[in-house]
Amino acid sequence: MTIESDALAPTRKTGAALVDDLADRIRNRIMTGEIPIGAQLRQAELASDFGVSRTPVREALRQLQTSGLIEVLPNRGAVVSVPAPWDVREAYEVRAELEALAAARAVRRITRDQIEQLRVANREMYDYSLARSTGTAPDQPDHRRGNDLFHTLIASISGNARLGKAINDINETFPRNVSAQLIVNDSRHRDENFQEHERILQALADGDAERAAAEMRQHVVDAGEQLARWYELRSSTVFRGE
Numbered sequence: 001m002t003i004e005s006d007a008l009a010p011t012r013k014t015g016a017a018l019v020d021d022l023a024d025r026i027r028n029r030i031m032t033g034e035i036p037i038g039a040q041l042r043q044a045e046l047a048s049d050f051g052v053s054r055t056p057v058r059e060a061l062r063q064l065q066t067s068g069l070i071e072v073l074p075n076r077g078a079v080v081s082v083p084a085p086w087d088v089r090e091a092y093e094v095r096a097e098l099e100a101l102a103a104a105r106a107v108r109r110i111t112r113d114q115i116e117q118l119r120v121a122n123r124e125m126y127d128y129s130l131a132r133s134t135g136t137a138p139d140q141p142d143h144r145r146g147n148d149l150f151h152t153l154i155a156s157i158s159g160n161a162r163l164g165k166a167i168n169d170i171n172e173t174f175p176r177n178v179s180a181q182l183i184v185n186d187s188r189h190r191d192e193n194f195q196e197h198e199r200i201l202q203a204l205a206d207g208d209a210e211r212a213a214a215e216m217r218q219h220v221v222d223a224g225e226q227l228a229r230w231y232e233l234r235s236s237t238v239f240r241g242e
Contacts, residue, residue: 031172037081088174099216200215
């Protein structure tokens with residue numbers, strides 16, 4: 001499972017700082033799908049890949065296990081956790097309420113320039129996902145950026161840093177590449193996602209906090225259901241290690 005694209009650059013970090021750095025790098029690989037769900041995480045390979053000893057790698061994996069991102073299975077060792085569908089639904093239920101609050105708060109603060117920025121992000125997400133689905137995608141390093149930017153910008157505009165952090169913490173619970181794959185691979189979901197964003201945008205532009213909150217809440221709940229179904233269809237195969 002050695003991956004060369006994110007080898008650890010030379011560093012003088014030691015102790016806890018090194019462990020935290022390794023945990024962040026491994027987490028990033030998991031969140032982007034570079035290390036897929038169900039994959040084994042072999043300490044020796046990771047240590048060689050990052051150019052460090054096995055001890056800080058072992059501690060980094062323990063840190064990720066505590067967060068729930070990885071688990072230790074009999075006869076397999078450390079593997080990337082497969083999110084349970086019910087856990088996804090519960091997390092997105094909470095996220096829906098948080099993002100609805102962010103949207104309602106954003107109504108009082110949003111500017112015309114920010115409305116346009118959101119519109120561009122939504123169009124960018126749609127166009128790039130469509131291009132990815134047909135194999136004609138332009139050179140763009142992160143195909144999640146348009147969709148993620150739409151949500152993070154609204155959270156930022158809300159003016160509540162704790163609210164933004166709470167939303168981000170939930171987003172970081174599950175690998176983000178799966179949500180992106182759904183938008184790329186499912187044309188109906190891609191179209192619905194774009195239109196739902198547009199309705200949220202219109203409510204923000206109209207200054208209607210109640211409608212903005214309702215549209216955002218339903219959008220996030222629907223996204224969570226799509227994600228939960230994806231895991232339901234694939235979890236048995238992943239658990240068997242196929």
